[in-house]
Structures are given as structure tokens and as C-alpha cells.
Amino acid sequence: MTRRRGRRVVAAVVGVVLALATALSGAGAASAASAASAASGSVRTATDPVPLVVxxxxxxxxxxxxxxxxxxxxxxxxxxxxxxxxxxxxxxxxxxxxxxxxxxxxxxxxxxxxxxxxxxxxxxxxxxxxxxxxxxxxxxxxxxxxxxxxxxxxxxxxxxxxxxxxxxxxxxxxxxxxxxxxxxxxxxxxxxxxxxxxxxxxxxxxxxxxxxxxxxxxxxxxxRAAEDRDVVVAGVGDGVSPVRPxxxxxxGPSFATGTLTSASTRQPGAAQLQDVTATALARVGVGTAAVTGRVLTTVPDDGPVAERVAERVGFETRAATLRSVSPQVTGWLAALFTLWCALVAVLWWRRGADTTLPRTVVAGGVAVATVPVGTFVANLVPWWRAPAPGPVFAAALVVVVAVLGVAALAAERRRPLGGLVLVALVTLWVLGGDVLRGSGLQLGSVFGQNPTVGGRFYGFGNTSFALYGVAVLVVVAAVAAMATRWRVGRWGAAALAITVLVAALALEALPGLGADFGGPPGLLLGGLLVIALSIGLPLTPVRVVSAVVGAGALAVGVALLDWLRPADARTHLGDFVESVVSGEAGEVVGRKVAQNLANLGSPPLVAMALATLVLGVVAWRRGWRPSPAGGVVLRGAAVVALVGFAVNDSGLVIPAFVAVVLAPLLVAAGRQERGAGDVSAR
Structure with a gap:
């Protein structure tokens, strides 16, 4: 390829990067705008000075x-x-x-x-x-x-x-x-x-x-007493009843027939108790900056009342069922992953790392690796409408895992790391697509956001970020490898891979989309490492320091941009900046640190982390190494896991789930001698 042609490729890629960034920014703005317009779709808004009875x-x-x-x-x-x-x-x-x-x-x-x-x-x-x-x-x-x-x-x-x-x-x-x-x-x-x-x-x-x-x-x-007033009836607490939404x-005059929502949840049909406080304060002209709630608004819906009530009952059932099922799924996943790591470690220790693992062990590992994303796919089936929602969800999850596992094994037989690429693409389609559509799939899921907890209602949570982060690294590595084969030159390949990374970071970080503060730094550093290793770029101290500074600037910049928006339009990113300005950041950080320390003692997470450590030590001692392409992804994933552990409040969640997905699929791909040097389709 001529130097002039390489320049044209790079210029085209830069244009694509800018177009993707603009498109994703527009998607975020459109999402926020559509939410705002839907929320204000009633004849009068909930901020009008109509007396309120709760x-x-x-x-x-x-x-x-x-x-x-x-x-x-x-x-x-x-x-x-x-x-x-x-x-x-x-x-x-x-x-x-x-x-x-x-x-x-x-x-x-x-x-x-x-x-x-x-x-x-x-x-x-x-x-x-x-x-x-x-x-x-x-x-x-x-x-x-x-x-x-x-x-x-x-x-x-x-x-x-x-x-x-x-x-x-x-x-x-x-x-x-x-x-x-x-x-x-x-x-x-x-x-x-x-x-x-x-x-x-x-x-x-x-x-x-x-x-x-x-x-x-x-x-x-x-x-009878509240003539011309708005009336809100709400379950203000669980009391002695089972925990659920x-x-x-x-x-009343301010609320059209339809569905309630608020800017604090950005989810039609979902609100927080603090939103009621914000609504009451707004009735007398008091701002909501001092509270964590936002004013209740309405998405108009004149559908049959029985259907609207049934939808709320289904949401309630889904959240309550997953609250009881999630610990069981997490426990079983930890047990199966730990057992799989133990089996592989014992086989490698006794027979050597060059031994061919039994097909059942490989298949079992691949099945375990598909469970996390499978829990999100299972939510595409309305299992909560069934008379026995728990067993139906379990059955749906088993079917999804079986289908994904068989497909991943088939892809692995066709090309090196094919199973990992397939799972990565499915993960991007499910989680990335869900964020673009408003995060409804992750709201009320085993490893997503549970509305009974109310930690967040949109964007990427810690577990979903771990899955998404691994998937992004795999695809970035695949693009870099393919670009290298196309002979566009080192910098042309880097530009193409950076295009994918920028798009993924925008989806992860933009307040109107993924709204994640702790994930982008690790994903940026891990992605840059994958690109550098894929194109053979040396890691000089200047480049490493520049990448670290850039990662920090990315997180701070996104949070500051969110903070500059009106208070009612901010996400938790802007709210954190506001807490810094108001002097309340110490309480927030203290609570996050306490949560991080608490998660360090979670038995399932500790089991997964220890199992990964043991497997890694045995693999190193017995000479097992992933293929060159697998090693690139592994190094990038290690950065994502370590930075995610340090920055987020989730303890071992991110490292554990990175390992659960990555380790079985790398083992299924075989050791270094089999590697062909890329993760792309041949």
C-alpha cells in the first residue's frame, strides 16, 4: 500500500470516529430529550402550583x-x-x-x-x-x-x-x-x-x-376534602410486607392518565420515594437541589386500565422474583466456576498443560462463561407473567445458556478464539443495544439494576460493565488484527481500532447513555493496551503516563459536562460533582468505600477470585499460555479488572466477572501453539 493511500485510510477513519461520536452524542441527547418530552406530555406539569395531598x-x-x-x-x-x-x-x-x-x-x-x-x-x-x-x-x-x-x-x-x-x-x-x-x-x-x-x-x-x-x-x-388538588397514593415503605417495588x-389536574416517571429514574413506570418529596417542594416553589429526588411527571397512556395495572403487577413480580433468585444464581455460578477451575487446575497439574482437556470440561466452562450475559437475554422472555415466575426464569436461562454454549463451541471449532468472539458480539448486541434503547432490559435483572435496591435505574452497572468491557476488548483486538492483515499500516490499523474504542467509550460514558463514571478509565487504558500490543507499538513511559492521564481526564470531563446541565437533567455523575462543590463528597466517598469493603467479603466473589488465582498460578507453573491474540485480550482485561476494582464501589465484582467470562473461553481456544495471532474471522 502506498503512503498516500494510507493517509487517505487514516483520514477516513478519523472522519468515522467524529461521525460516530456525533451520532452517539445525538443519541444521548435524543434519549434525554425524548424522556423529557414524554415526561411533560401531560396537559399540566407536576411543578404547577396545585395543592398536593399524599x-x-x-x-x-x-x-x-x-x-x-x-x-x-x-x-x-x-x-x-x-x-x-x-x-x-x-x-x-x-x-x-x-x-x-x-x-x-x-x-x-x-x-x-x-x-x-x-x-x-x-x-x-x-x-x-x-x-x-x-x-x-x-x-x-x-x-x-x-x-x-x-x-x-x-x-x-x-x-x-x-x-x-x-x-x-x-x-x-x-x-x-x-x-x-x-x-x-x-x-x-x-x-x-x-x-x-x-x-x-x-x-x-x-x-x-x-x-x-x-x-x-x-x-x-x-x-371529598381535596377538591381541585392532586392526590398521590403511595406505598411509602415496605412496612412488614415482603420487599418489592x-x-x-x-x-388530579397535574397528572394525565398514563405512567409515572421522573428524571431520577429515566424509566417510564419507575419512581423513587424521594421524588414525592421533590414534587411536594416544587408545589411551593422550592428547588430540588437539596434532595436526591426529582419531580414526578407523566408519560400519557390511555390504554385499558386492566392492562396498565397488569404491567405494574408484572414489574413488581419481576423485581421481587429476581431479588430472591439473584443470590441463588450468583451462588451457583460461583460454585460451578470454582469447580471448573479446580478441575482444570488438577488436570494441568497432574498431566501437564499440553494435555487435551476432556470435552465435557471445555463445554462446561463455556456454558459457565455464557451464564452472565444469558441472564440478560432471558429477560427478553416475559417469564414474570407466568404463574410460577421463578422456575420459568430458570428454565429460560438454561435454554439460553445451552444455545449460546453450543454456538460458542461451534464457532471455536471453525476458527481460533471463535467462541470468545461470538460471546463478545452477543454481549455487545444485548447490553449495548439495551443502553441505546433506555436500559429497560437491565432494569430488573439478575446482574443488572434491581429496582428494589434503587442504586441506579439506567446505564451500565458494575457487573454489566465487566461483561461489556471484555466484549469491547475482544472486538477492538479483532479489528486491529484484521486491519493489520489488510496492510493499511500500523497507524491505519490503530485508527480503525480506535474508532471502535471511541464508539464503545461514548456508549459507556455519555450521561444520556451508559452514564458510567468508574468504567471508562479502565476501558480506555485496557483498549489502548490491546491496540498497542496488536500493532506492535512499544509501551514507553511517556505513552503509559499519557494514557493514564487521559483516562482520568475522560472520567472527570464527562462528570463535569453532566454537572453543567440543569439539576433536573443530571445523572449521578453530575450529582457527584455537585456533592464535591457542596462539601458532601466525603459522605459519598465514605459510603462507596464502605460498600467496596463489604463486597470484598462476599463469599461467591471471594470464591471466584480465589479460583481464578489458583488456576492462573497452576497455568503459569505448568507452562500453559493463551494464544498470542488471546494473550492480548487477557492483558487488556487485566487492566480493566484492576482499574475497575480500584475506582468502583463494587469490590471484587468486576475482576470476578471478567474472569468468569474470559478464563473458560480462553481455555476452550487452546494454548499458545494453536494461536494464529489474531481474533478475527479467517
């Missing part, structure tokens, strides 16, 4: 509302906007007091640790135990200030009216005092914001049925 009933679920004998609630559901509410507070179960304190603070807050307590009615206008609530909030690390709602509303000259003991906790000021309190629903309301305690629902049985009927009577009284319905 009826809280800890434990309320959509399955409670599938009855025909609830006239008041049925009217609200038929005319209102429906959603599923994440009520996670400080601990996995949000007791009734926790829920009301979170509503009061606009941030996660909770009672002192122990058994769930019944809210106590105010005495002489003071909420009992308020000092204990303040002390608990100060030590929990979420920056919560109980009394924020009551105090901030009062600062505008408006007031918060409360009915019942739980509502008094939610509406008290920072001193724990309530000025407008009733024991029962009055004939009319006088304040701009009203909180009503609808009672804590029992766990089940006839008592729960009766409690929901009493709640319907309370809602009927509220509707709670029901929320909003009806």
Missing part, C-alpha cells in the same frame, strides 16, 4: 389493587398515572418509620436499627423520638436531614398539614414539630402540602384485605 400506606403493592371492591382507589387508578416506587432507605427493608423519614428528608433516612416500629402520634405538637431520628440520619452517611420537607415548605410562607402518626413524621420541621395536625381526615384542607397516614398494611391474610379496604375509605375521605398512583 396518602402513604407502607406495604401497598399493585397486587393489592386488583380488587373490584375499592371504589375510591379504583377511580384514582382509572383516571391517574401509575408507577412502581422504589422505597429503599438505609437498610434492605424500609420500615414504615423509614419511609416517612425518607419522605421528610428527600434522601434515604431510617429509624434506629432493630425491629420495625409503629409510628407514634405526636405529643403536644412534637414527634416522639425525633432526636434519635436526627442522630441516625447523621450516622447513616446519606446526608439526610429529617424535617427538610416541613421546614422548606414553611420557609415560603406555606404549610404542611398532616393526618395520622406516620404523616407527622413526614411533615415535621427540623425540630420535630408539626403545626397543622389532625388525627383523622378533616372536611377540608388548608395547606398547600398535605400528608395522610393510610396505615401500615399487614403482611398478608384477611388482615391485609381489611387494611386495604380501610385505606380505600381513607382515600374516599381525602377525595411499591404502588404509586397520582391523579
Amino acid at each position: 396518602v402513604g400506606a407502607p406495604g401497598l403493592a399493585w397486587s393489592d389493587l386488583e380488587r373490584d371492591d375499592l371504589p375510591a382507589l379504583s377511580t384514582l387508578v382509572a383516571d391517574g398515572a401509575l408507577g412502581s416506587l422504589t422505597v429503599r432507605a438505609v437498610r434492605s427493608r424500609a420500615c414504615a418509620v423509614d419511609g416517612w423519614l425518607t419522605l421528610s428528608s428527600g434522601r434515604r433516612a431510617a429509624d434506629t436499627a432493630g425491629e420495625c416500629r409503629v409510628p407514634a402520634p405526636p405529643v403536644g405538637g412534637a414527634v416522639p423520638g425525633w432526636s434519635a431520628y436526627l442522630a441516625a440520619a447523621a450516622s447513616d452517611g446519606y446526608g439526610a436531614r429529617p424535617g427538610t420537607l416541613g421546614t422548606d415548605v414553611a420557609s415560603t410562607g406555606a404549610c404542611v398539614e398532616t393526618v395520622g402518626a406516620g404523616a407527622a413524621i413526614g411533615g415535621a420541621d427540623v425540630r420535630g414539630r408539626v403545626e397543622h395536625h389532625h388525627e383523622s381526615v378533616p372536611a377540608s384542607f388548608s395547606c398547600a402540602v398535605v400528608l395522610v397516614d393510610g396505615g401500615v398494611l399487614p403482611e398478608g391474610g384477611p388482615e391485609r384485605v381489611a387494611a386495604v379496604s380501610r385505606l380505600d375509605e381513607v382515600v374516599a375521605s381525602v377525595l 411499591r404502588a404509586i398512583v397520582a391523579s
Whole structure:
């Protein structure tokens, strides 16, 4: 190839890079814009100064509302906007007091640790135990200030009216005092914001049925007193009920018939309890910067009410089922991967690394490697609608793993590292495509985001990033190898591979898409290492330092750009920058460090990490090495794993899942003598 032609190739590649970056930026902006336009699709927005009444009933679920004998609630559901509410507070179960304190603070807050307590009615206008609530909030690390709602509303000259003991906790000021309190629903309301305690629902049985009927009577009284007001009925906490997303319905002048959402979740049908606080504050003109919630909005939907309720019940079932299934899947995956590593290590130690592994061992390893991405593919099947959702999900996962495993083994027989390439392409298609479509597939998945936890609702989580990162490195290596065969020159091959890496980084990092802060630095460094090794570029100290500085600049730059957006449009990236500016970053970092240390002690993750370490030591001692192309991917993946471990709050999650995917597929490809030097199709 002539030098002039090489320059034209490089110039064309640079143009493609810019086009891809522009397209992905546009996709992110379009995603945010479409969410915003959908969210504001009602005739009036939820920030209009319409008085608001919130009826809280800890434990309320959509399955409670599938009855025909609830006239008041049925009217609200038929005319209102429906959603599923994440009520996670400080601990996995949000007791009734926790829920009301979170509503009061606009941030996660909770009672002192122990058994769930019944809210106590105010005495002489003071909420009992308020000092204990303040002390608990100060030590929990979420920056919560109980009394924020009551105090901030009062600062505008408006007031918060409360009915019942739980509502008094939610509406008290920072001193724990309530000025407008009733024991029962009055004939009319006088304040701009009203909180009503609808009672804590029992766990089940006839008592729960009766409690929901009493709640319907309370809602009927509220509707009579709340003329021309917006009414929100929500399960403000789990109470003593099984942990799952709670029901929320909003009806009134500001809410069109449809589906609730908010900028904090960016998911139609999903909201957080803190969003209710933000909505109440917005009614009196108070900004939402001090709270972690965002104003509730509506995506219009005039479909049959039975279908809309069934969709909410399905979402609730999906989240609750995966909450119970996820530990089992993780445990079994760790056990199978550990067993596979042990078998391979023993065979190599006894027979030598040049021995041919039994086909069952190779096939078993490939099956284990496909389980993580298989859990996402299984969510393409609406298993949550089945009468027995848990077993149906397990069956769907087994089928998906079997199909992917057979396909990977077939691809491996056709070309070196074919199985790894196939799994990588499937992973990019599933996870990358899901992020481009709004992350709905990952919301409510075994290794994705669970709405009962509410850590995040969109973009890449730590586990999905580990899978995505490995897949990107494999494809980048394949592109570099193919470009080298095309004889476009070292820099032409590098430019083509960088095109893929830039596109993958944009998908990972942009706030409107992957919205990941901790992943891009490792992916950039790992990708650059893969490209350098693929084209034979020496790793000089200057190049290494430049790459590290660039990785840090990438993470900081994306976060700063997100922070420059309006507060209601920011993701958690911009929120973190805001916490740095406001001096709250210490609490955030402390909580992340604590979470990282906690994950270090996770038995499944420790087992996977130790199994990987043992297998690596045995492979090294017995002389097993991956093929040259496999070694390139392995080195890049090690960088992704180490940087991900250092930067994120997930402990061993990223290194463990990188190993689970990569180790079996590299072993299936065979040792170095078989390698042909690339991972591309021949």
C-alpha cells in the first residue's frame, strides 16, 4: 500500500470516529430529550402550583389493587398515572418509620436499627423520638436531614398539614414539630402540602384485605376534602410486607392518565420515594437541589386500565422474583466456576498443560462463561407473567445458556478464539443495544439494576460493565488484527481500532447513555493496551503516563459536562460533582468505600477470585499460555479488572466477572501453539 493511500485510510477513519461520536452524542441527547418530552406530555406539569395531598400506606403493592371492591382507589387508578416506587432507605427493608423519614428528608433516612416500629402520634405538637431520628440520619452517611420537607415548605410562607402518626413524621420541621395536625381526615384542607397516614398494611391474610379496604375509605375521605388538588397514593415503605417495588398512583389536574416517571429514574413506570418529596417542594416553589429526588411527571397512556395495572403487577413480580433468585444464581455460578477451575487446575497439574482437556470440561466452562450475559437475554422472555415466575426464569436461562454454549463451541471449532468472539458480539448486541434503547432490559435483572435496591435505574452497572468491557476488548483486538492483515499500516490499523474504542467509550460514558463514571478509565487504558500490543507499538513511559492521564481526564470531563446541565437533567455523575462543590463528597466517598469493603467479603466473589488465582498460578507453573491474540485480550482485561476494582464501589465484582467470562473461553481456544495471532474471522 502506498503512503498516500494510507493517509487517505487514516483520514477516513478519523472522519468515522467524529461521525460516530456525533451520532452517539445525538443519541444521548435524543434519549434525554425524548424522556423529557414524554415526561411533560401531560396537559399540566407536576411543578404547577396545585395543592398536593399524599396518602402513604407502607406495604401497598399493585397486587393489592386488583380488587373490584375499592371504589375510591379504583377511580384514582382509572383516571391517574401509575408507577412502581422504589422505597429503599438505609437498610434492605424500609420500615414504615423509614419511609416517612425518607419522605421528610428527600434522601434515604431510617429509624434506629432493630425491629420495625409503629409510628407514634405526636405529643403536644412534637414527634416522639425525633432526636434519635436526627442522630441516625447523621450516622447513616446519606446526608439526610429529617424535617427538610416541613421546614422548606414553611420557609415560603406555606404549610404542611398532616393526618395520622406516620404523616407527622413526614411533615415535621427540623425540630420535630408539626403545626397543622389532625388525627383523622378533616372536611377540608388548608395547606398547600398535605400528608395522610393510610396505615401500615399487614403482611398478608384477611388482615391485609381489611387494611386495604380501610385505606380505600381513607382515600374516599381525602377525595371529598381535596377538591381541585392532586392526590398521590403511595406505598411509602415496605412496612412488614415482603420487599418489592411499591404502588404509586397520582391523579388530579397535574397528572394525565398514563405512567409515572421522573428524571431520577429515566424509566417510564419507575419512581423513587424521594421524588414525592421533590414534587411536594416544587408545589411551593422550592428547588430540588437539596434532595436526591426529582419531580414526578407523566408519560400519557390511555390504554385499558386492566392492562396498565397488569404491567405494574408484572414489574413488581419481576423485581421481587429476581431479588430472591439473584443470590441463588450468583451462588451457583460461583460454585460451578470454582469447580471448573479446580478441575482444570488438577488436570494441568497432574498431566501437564499440553494435555487435551476432556470435552465435557471445555463445554462446561463455556456454558459457565455464557451464564452472565444469558441472564440478560432471558429477560427478553416475559417469564414474570407466568404463574410460577421463578422456575420459568430458570428454565429460560438454561435454554439460553445451552444455545449460546453450543454456538460458542461451534464457532471455536471453525476458527481460533471463535467462541470468545461470538460471546463478545452477543454481549455487545444485548447490553449495548439495551443502553441505546433506555436500559429497560437491565432494569430488573439478575446482574443488572434491581429496582428494589434503587442504586441506579439506567446505564451500565458494575457487573454489566465487566461483561461489556471484555466484549469491547475482544472486538477492538479483532479489528486491529484484521486491519493489520489488510496492510493499511500500523497507524491505519490503530485508527480503525480506535474508532471502535471511541464508539464503545461514548456508549459507556455519555450521561444520556451508559452514564458510567468508574468504567471508562479502565476501558480506555485496557483498549489502548490491546491496540498497542496488536500493532506492535512499544509501551514507553511517556505513552503509559499519557494514557493514564487521559483516562482520568475522560472520567472527570464527562462528570463535569453532566454537572453543567440543569439539576433536573443530571445523572449521578453530575450529582457527584455537585456533592464535591457542596462539601458532601466525603459522605459519598465514605459510603462507596464502605460498600467496596463489604463486597470484598462476599463469599461467591471471594470464591471466584480465589479460583481464578489458583488456576492462573497452576497455568503459569505448568507452562500453559493463551494464544498470542488471546494473550492480548487477557492483558487488556487485566487492566480493566484492576482499574475497575480500584475506582468502583463494587469490590471484587468486576475482576470476578471478567474472569468468569474470559478464563473458560480462553481455555476452550487452546494454548499458545494453536494461536494464529489474531481474533478475527479467517
